[in-house]
Amino acid sequence: MNLTALWALVRKDLKLFLGDRRALILSLAAPIVIGAFFGFLFSGDGKKDTAKIPIALVDLDGSVLSRAVGAKLAEDKLLLVRPESEVQAREAVRKGRATAAVVLPKGFGDSAANAFFSSLGKPEVTVFYDPSHGMEMGLLRGLLTQAAMEVVSREMFTGDTGRTVVKRTLSGLDTSGVSSAEKAPLQDLLRSVDRWNAQQSAAPEKQRSGGLSLPYTLKEEPITAGSGIAYNGYAHSFGGMGVQFILFMGIDAGVALLVLRRSGTWQRLRAAPLGRRGILLARALSAAILATGILLVIFAAARLLFGVRILGSFAGFLGITVAFALMTATFGLLIAALGRTPEAARGLAIFGTLIMVMLGGAWIPSFVFPAWLQRATLLVPTRWAVDGLDAMTWRGLGFSAAVGPMAVLLGFAALFGILALWRFPFEDA
Amino acid sequence: MLELHNIRKSYGTQQAVKGISFAIRAGETLGLLGPNGAGKTTTVSMIAGLIAPDSGEVKLDGRSLGGDTDPLKARIGLVPQDLALFEDLSARDNLSLFGALYGLQGAALNGATAEALSFTGLTDRAKDKVKTFSGGMKRRLNLAAALLHDPDLIILDEPTVGVDPQSRNAIFEGLEALKARGKTLLYTTHYMEEAERLCDRIVIVDHGEVIADDTVAGLTRRLPLRNVLRLELENPPPGAWAEELAALPGIVSVRLEAAVLSVGLAELGPGSAAALGWLTTRGIAIAHAHTERADLETVFLALTGRTLRDA
Numbered sequence: 001m002n003l004t005a006l007w008a009l010v011r012k013d014l015k016l017f018l019g020d021r022r023a024l025i026l027s028l029a030a031p032i033v034i035g036a037f038f039g040f041l042f043s044g045d046g047k048k049d050t051a052k053i054p055i056a057l058v059d060l061d062g063s064v065l066s067r068a069v070g071a072k073l074a075e076d077k078l079l080l081v082r083p084e085s086e087v088q089a090r091e092a093v094r095k096g097r098a099t100a101a102v103v104l105p106k107g108f109g110d111s112a113a114n115a116f117f118s119s120l121g122k123p124e125v126t127v128f129y130d131p132s133h134g135m136e137m138g139l140l141r142g143l144l145t146q147a148a149m150e151v152v153s154r155e156m157f158t159g160d161t162g163r164t165v166v167k168r169t170l171s172g173l174d175t176s177g178v179s180s181a182e183k184a185p186l187q188d189l190l191r192s193v194d195r196w197n198a199q200q201s202a203a204p205e206k207q208r209s210g211g212l213s214l215p216y217t218l219k220e221e222p223i224t225a226g227s228g229i230a231y232n233g234y235a236h237s238f239g240g241m242g243v244q245f246i247l248f249m250g251i252d253a254g255v256a257l258l259v260l261r262r263s264g265t266w267q268r269l270r271a272a273p274l275g276r277r278g279i280l281l282a283r284a285l286s287a288a289i290l291a292t293g294i295l296l297v298i299f300a301a302a303r304l305l306f307g308v309r310i311l312g313s314f315a316g317f318l319g320i321t322v323a324f325a326l327m328t329a330t331f332g333l334l335i336a337a338l339g340r341t342p343e344a345a346r347g348l349a350i351f352g353t354l355i356m357v358m359l360g361g362a363w364i365p366s367f368v369f370p371a372w373l374q375r376a377t378l379l380v381p382t383r384w385a386v387d388g389l390d391a392m393t394w395r396g397l398g399f400s401a402a403v404g405p406m407a408v409l410l411g412f413a414a415l416f417g418i419l420a421l422w423r424f425p426f427e428d429a
Numbered sequence: 430m431l432e433l434h435n436i437r438k439s440y441g442t443q444q445a446v447k448g449i450s451f452a453i454r455a456g457e458t459l460g461l462l463g464p465n466g467a468g469k470t471t472t473v474s475m476i477a478g479l480i481a482p483d484s485g486e487v488k489l490d491g492r493s494l495g496g497d498t499d500p501l502k503a504r505i506g507l508v509p510q511d512l513a514l515f516e517d518l519s520a521r522d523n524l525s526l527f528g529a530l531y532g533l534q535g536a537a538l539n540g541a542t543a544e545a546l547s548f549t550g551l552t553d554r555a556k557d558k559v560k561t562f563s564g565g566m567k568r569r570l571n572l573a574a575a576l577l578h579d580p581d582l583i584i585l586d587e588p589t590v591g592v593d594p595q596s597r598n599a600i601f602e603g604l605e606a607l608k609a610r611g612k613t614l615l616y617t618t619h620y621m622e623e624a625e626r627l628c629d630r631i632v633i634v635d636h637g638e639v640i641a642d643d644t645v646a647g648l649t650r651r652l653p654l655r656n657v658l659r660l661e662l663e664n665p666p667p668g669a670w671a672e673e674l675a676a677l678p679g680i681v682s683v684r685l686e687a688a689v690l691s692v693g694l695a696e697l698g699p700g701s702a703a704a705l706g707w708l709t710t711r712g713i714a715i716a717h718a719h720t721e722r723a724d725l726e727t728v729f730l731a732l733t734g735r736t737l738r739d740a
Contacts, residue, residue: 002498002530002532004529004532004533004534005529005530005531005532007529008525008526008529008530009526009530011526012515012518012522012526015518015522016515016517016518019517020517263511263512263513264509264510264511264512264513264571265509265511265512265513265514265515266513267474267477267479267507267509267511267513268507268509268513268527268574268575269530270478270479270497271477271478271479271502271505271507272502272503272527272530272531273497273498273499273500273501273502273503273531274497274498274530275496275497275498276497278498427479427480
């Protein structure tokens with residue numbers, strides 16, 4: 001192959017790209033700005049105020065227990081609890097002002113206390129919820145359970161209501177419908193609780209037990225590149241946006257070849273003894289060089305502006321960058337080859353890019369996808385690029401973690417390149 | 430030097446080239462003439478190796494091109510009909526690129542670039558981007574780009590389309606200089622005066638076929654007419670004028686376009702006298718009259734019944 005000709009074509013593409021202010025802005029400024037925006041939204045470093053989940057609380061009971069459950073929910077840092085009437089609460093959820101509404105029914109306090117030991121006559125707590133907030137609903141369910149258990153158990157073991165309920169339950173056991181086999185042990189338990197309550201009442205306030213509580217304390221520790229190294233969400237957002245805009249650039253390079261094909265310049269290129277492989281290879285190389293440069297500049301900006309660091313293997317980071325650059329360059333050629341005209345290729349490019357970017361996890365992390373889709377996205381090269389860049393940046397993994405993504409990306413590059421060479425419409429338009 | 434043997438090319442059901450054959454000797458300038466859509470550009474593309482003929486052979490010095498990386502392609506310089514330049518690069522960068530495509534580098538590339546710029550009178554604009562050039566300058570640079578690797582056969586596909594007379598003249602002076610250097614030129618055009626000025630031999634194609642292959646003198650000798658009398662009329666001739674006029678002695682053809690009557694004459698004296706007499710006796714006033722020697726346009730008209738630009 002004529003390397004002089006090949007390099008001349010590569011140099012020409014680089015000159016044209018770097019001389020095109022619009023292309024530079026689109027390829028560099030846009031991913032930096034959007035990456036910064038997404039990073040700000042999802043950085044998750046714990047330094048910012050997290051948006052609370054708005055909850056409407058309808059207390060139809062007004063008992064000590066129901067008020068205590070409401071207060072417990074309101075204490076939680078994840079919830080923003082607003083007391084409402086039932087009608088207002090339903091309306092707030094319907095209009096999206098509240099994610100859910102918890103309705104504590106009339107008689108909640110008594111029923112919950114009675115049901116604590118016997119599981120009979122449980123009160124029915126209703127939750128109205130916005131179906132578009134499924135994940136928040138799960139969280140609310142857990143927090144409500146925790147609040148109810150703590151409040152009711154504390155009341156049952158130390159409170160006035162608890163003493164009254166225990167005595168009343170003991171006296172009514174014969175007519176309660178509890179089976180004779182369960183009756184004796186339950187009597188023993190309630191008598192013990194009654195004695196316990198008597199002791200607690202006699203003890204100073206500070207020495208009283210607080211009822212049931214979670215059987216553990218929770219220590220939350222983010223696993224990052226190392227102890228003391230905080231997670232920097234900008235690393236993922238800059239990687240994702242870099243991947244997205246480099247894909248745009250790669251496709252643009254492929255479409256530009258189709259535009260060139262309609263001009264006399266294409267005839268002149270083809271008249272030279274360079275060959276079709278040479279023309280495509282030169283375009284792929286120039287696009288890959290540009291893609292590598294753009295990604296490096298994007299991460300340099302992330303480093304300077306937001307302190308994003310390559311906490312893993314720098315060689316691995318470079319390897320993934322170059323492999324992704326080659327993949328995106330050949331993907332652009334493949335889109336051009338399949339589109340065959342600039343107009344058709346642009347339509348195909350929008351579809352292809354959206355699929356690659358969405359399924360690759362550049363916008364939202366792939367772990368939120370259903371399990372089958374997570375498995376399917378392993379066939380999407382951008383998923384490997386995004387995961388690989390994450391591994392080399394904030395996860396701080398070594399070179400061995402880069403080998404898999406690099407191999408997959410290079411495999412895709414080879415596949416796309418072969419298909420492009422096979423399908424590209426070389427003959428004059 | 431170049432031989433075409435019965436080459437054919439179809440696009441779907443459309444036969445663009447239907448068995449064209451001709452040859453060009455080394456140092457010869459051959460004009461490939463024909464109206465738009467006659468098959469000229471398809472023929473040129475097959476010669477340059479851009480498209481493969483469906484059948485037939487193109488041979489350069491007795492050898493067929495063996496694929497798109499055949500070094501034989503370096504003996505051909507192509508000046509495409511459309512401008513083949515990168516507008517956002519300078520003239521020098523464009524020429525350096527096209528020189529490098531043929532393997533030129535270093536001092537050889539710089540020398541060839543400087544010579545091509547000088548040859549086309551663009552040395553002082555070498556550093557300027559092509560998008561700042563006039564149409565004529567772009568055409569000259571388009572020609573320069575085909576000369577860098579010093580090809581033996583230069584194919585010029587309508588190289589003067591859309592240029593002003595001054596630039597056209599500059600291009601022609603360049604082509605005449607190349608001809609003087611012994612280069613072989615294949616020149617496609619539908620401008621007859623260009624072919625008459627430059628070409629040693631003319632091949633006329635129409636509807637994908639060769640309809641004439643001769644020198645300019647040889648082609649005009651075939652004509653039944655020698656001169657054309659052009660008369661600008663002030664009022665139109667009456668009734669079946671065409672048949673009556675054509676039947677007069679010494680008149681070969683008649684044609685009325687707008688108010689200009691073109692009368693083909695076998696002999697200048699008797700024919701023009703007969704035509705002028707016929708018009709005068711019918712009271713048709715003549716605003717202006719002149720005669721022209723029969724040219725390639727006339728040849729094409731005689732061969733096809735159509736003018737080149739109308740075809």
